[in-house]
Amino acid sequence: MDDEVDEVETDDVVDEVPDELEEETLSSYTYLIKNGHIMSMTDGRKAMVQAVDKILRTERFVYPIYDDQYGNDFEELLGKDFDYAEVEVDRMLTEALEADDRVTDVAVDSIEKIDSTTLKVIGSCETIYGTIPVESEVGLDESGSTGD
Template identity: 60%
Template sequence: MDNQGDVIEVTAPSLTYRVINGRIVGMIDGQDAARQAIDKILRTERFVWHIYDDQYGNDLAELLGKEMPYVKAEVQRMLMEALKADDRVNDVRVDKIEQTGSDELSVFATVTTQFGLLNIESEVTT
């Protein structure tokens, strides 16, 4: 609190390792760290890797074999749930879902982080 009794919000640093092709090549912070975290969440299937708690990763693999209308309805909810588990993510808006094949979708979204907006693209194969 400050002298007037107002609560002051403090943002913790997001300093982390920069990983490129599986190798640590330095450090990153801020928006770059958030982008890397989002990319990792989108690449990690939830409940598969025991090193992560049950809030980390995504459930997109559950869409495999499902009908495309169901997939289109669920993909937004799943992305929102997966990405909002990271406290740097404030909001997720799916901008476009495009069927790119008989069993494949491309999802384009805007993620609002505490460091600004990030545009993401993720492929879902059903």
């Protein structure tokens, strides 16, 4: 019997983690997904971009596989007026992303009203792998919110 094991293709470039953060930082090794299909494995910045996107798309407290710190609270903004939502979306975005120990800072650059039921939030997420741009749409009507 042949003992060869098929190896999963990985990215050639793996970003370095500063030594002082390595012990307390979760591994970022994950699947590289393109067009909804797993293509290979990835780590570092690409994995962090995927993690930020996933946090913005996941409602907190809904899925039992995640702890109570994972995801966002954007659903709480349903039915709220624009002025209230504008203040809260900044806090909620920061809280959601900073729950990941690889995130060092979150900056919201702009919050604009797309229409009477949608806010567009643009900012950046500073991580141990560099800056990741953040763009998300948050619905204020009863049909729900979306993360882009």
